Amino acid sequence: MPVLQPLPNDVSPKHRVATLATLPLFWSLTRKRVVVAGGSDAAAWKAELLSACGAEVHLYARRSEASEGLLDLITRRAAHECGRLVHHDDSWHDGVFEGAALAIGDCEDGTEAEAFFKAARTAGVPVNVIDKPAFCQFQFGSIVNRSPVVVAISTDGAAPILAQAIRRRIETLLPPAIKHWATIAQRIRERVNARLQPGAARRIFWERFVDRSFQDTPEEGVETRLMAELGRLATPRPAIGRVTIVGAGPGDAELLTLKAVRALQAADVIIYDEQISSDVLELARREAKRILVSQLNPTASGKPRAEDGAQVAALAKAGKRVVRLQPGNPRATSAGIEEAERLERLGIAVELVAGVNADNGDANAAAMAIRLIDSTLPRRASC
The missing domain is CATH 3.40.1010.10 (Tetrapyrrole methylase, N-terminal domain)
Structure with a gap:
């Protein structure tokens, strides 16, 4: 109808997204090489987190200088089936960055931090030096883990304690069963996309799915019932x-x-x-x-x-x-x-x-x- 040609779009100052301090990204690290340098508990925590994402984490720290937490981590397997922890009983050097997707360093002073940062950047590797914002290209936020549902909270380094408080509140709001619903969504997504074209019917299906995921625990046979609902929505009307x-x-x-x-x-x-x-x-x-x-x-x-x-x-x-x-x-x-x-x-x-x-x-x-x-x-x- 001419009345709809064309639909005007919003050109007012009311932007769809307000100013962002940083861009939140969710980056797959499965089977990617990551460098972690340092023998502290902070370095151990970052290494454990990265291996839980499926990364192959290469730890550079002399055993004689490693914390108990790091030594304990080295003896354990990664949580992710594809994750690996490889310990190098040596300090980091310029050659460790080749082929790495990320580099994390726990450096004792500003001189070492600057050297680590420059070496990683020269190799083209995104870098984070723990607790030294001037040498960080990216940040780690507080995490709520209902994988494959992952929620990350950042305050751009301004108030980590606030991020932790927000995380605790979200933890109480997200039902544990949400991870199971998300896994079901992964399994049926291709079938849904094949049967329903982008638009109202597909959105209605997922909206009903989401409403159910916040109310119930997935029971046996739920996928069969979801497919039946999918069939009804796929019928032209x-x-x-x-x-x-x-x-x-x-x-x-x-x-x-x-x-x-x-x-x-x-x-x-x-x-x-x-x-x-x-x-x-x-x-x-x-x-x-x-x-x-x-x-x-x-x-x-x-x-x-x-x-x-x-x-x-x-x-x-x-x-x-x-x-x-x-x-x-x-x-x-x-x-x-x-x-x-x-x-x-x-x-x-x-x-x-x-x-x-x-x-x-x-x-x-x-x-x-x-x-x-x-x-x-x-x-x-x-x-």
């Missing part, structure tokens, strides 16, 4: 979208209701007013297209018009899940109710999600609730 009119309340992201956050994380398209804050939009699904309401009709004043409703309805009829994000509480304003009625007259299913009223006890209650449960919500993503 008319695209049916919907519109959810969501109230952003007074504008504080912490005052969004749980229902509002869920709607934002499930949206294909988000149409929002100028007053909506970047913090609120940060909670939305990353892949969702964002459109300022004034962009629907560049000549419009920014207020909802019949033409705007027609464009929103066209998006829903094309199978999109549309969130109309408004400040305040759409249930309590004539504009929100009129917009819902206008869409319903066009044959679109509409849901109104109330926003918190800032002038009563709702605000404190919502703030407490969202702090307790927001971090348990899976970030929606197309799989």
Whole structure:
């Protein structure tokens, strides 16, 4: 339909991702050679961590200078079936970096740290010198291990104790069974991708999968039932979208209701007013297209018009899940109710999600609730 050609994209200052101090990466080290230099417990911990990732860790430390922790580590096998620990009863030298994927050093002073850093860089190897930020190209964060689910937390070196506290909280929120669900997801992923094309049906399957993974322990025969559900979703059916009119309340992201956050994380398209804050939009699904309401009709004043409703309805009829994000509480304003009625007259299913009223006890209650449960919500993503 011409009304959809083309869909405007968000060109406002409200970026999809706020400023990042560092880029988080998850790097496979299976069967990769890694150099660890130093005989301390800190070096031993890094070596154990790297071998648990499947790396072949070459430890350079004189046995006479090695800590008890390092000596104990040398006698044990790596946790990962592909991991190896190879001890060299010698100090590091320039030749140890050849073919290495990473280099970790525990150096006694700045002179040795600088030498280790320069030697690794000359060999083209990313390097980290423990507790010497000036000689670190990358950092180690605090880790929550539910492998293959791995959560890493970084404060860019500013407050390691805070990272540890965050890790402890996440540990309590992630059920132990999540690792088993993740393993099942690995096994069925190719079958899902083969049966369901990218889009609504595939996302619905994975959203239901994720919801189940936070509620239940996988029982015997779960894969058979998942495949049956996959078959039902793979059956062609008319695209049916919907519109959810969501109230952003007074504008504080912490005052969004749980229902509002869920709607934002499930949206294909988000149409929002100028007053909506970047913090609120940060909670939305990353892949969702964002459109300022004034962009629907560049000549419009920014207020909802019949033409705007027609464009929103066209998006829903094309199978999109549309969130109309408004400040305040759409249930309590004539504009929100009129917009819902206008869409319903066009044959679109509409849901109104109330926003918190800032002038009563709702605000404190919502703030407490969202702090307790927001971090348990899976970030929606197309799989």
